[in-house]
Amino acid sequence: MTKENILFIGTVRHAKAQEAALAAKYNVHYAAPSRKELFDQLENAKREGITFKALYRGFASHYTLGRVDEQLLTALPSGLELIGSVGAGYDFVEYNMRHGLPHKPRIGRDPTNMTLGIVGMGGIGKAVAKRAQALGMKIVYHNRRPITITGDNEAFLTEATYLPTLDALLSTSDVVSIHVPLSPETRYLFRADQFSTMKAGSYLLNTSRGPVVDEEALVQALASGHIAGAGLDVFEHEPKVHPELLKNMDVALMPHLGAFTVETITKMEALTMENIDLFLSSGALLTPVNHVN
Structure with missing residues (x-):
């Protein structure tokens, strides 16, 4: 039977017995000592028809041979199925390549001067507004009726603008934050029509109840790029989460633990x-x- 090939990048420092056992069972190839020589080695392997089924990344090997990144993974002969990385975490491996995801910088947005639209200005909505104002955001909100400001502790709400329709809020907000109870009236309050009304490149936050948002419609709005991102700690079919939301790097998912x-x-x-x-x-x-x- 033909033995599978394993490429070792970096050395085994202590687990020598396990290394010997692996070498007895498989063909172990050790990477050249420098990154340049390693690429030459991989080019030779391609010419000789050698494929590596698995790759071992040794502890601290990135100091001499670099990360297991797109450049290295592209240089490897096709057929790699497993990357074993010594240590906690996998930040030295460009795992996005596994899914064909592009490597791009995650550049954020400055909230200063953005407009935050709050749907449901109850106790939680007011708390969010107070914190958002500290970041320099402009506050607009939609309720069934304008709020009544009670006491000095709510004086900050004098700068919040009431909008009588949901569409007016959606079309003017850079970020929309939902804070409504779940009722027959609010179930699927956010569907495809609402997402299309939102500003292009805006963001959705839902920390109220999952079924307020049609997740399939949200997935489509995110895929089109019309909605730039979303932050959710509640889900339509809890405890299940839409698989496309789990895969989307522009979506932040959290458990609903604000009160805990x-x-x-x-x-x-x-x-x-x-x-x-x-x-x-x-x-x-x-x-x-x-x-x-």
């Missing part, structure tokens, strides 16, 4: 009990959602 601190949970528990106490003693509520007659 001791302090926040303590406040929520206390507020719930304060509501119960107030209701039983007076019939009033601090934070009512609706009233049943």
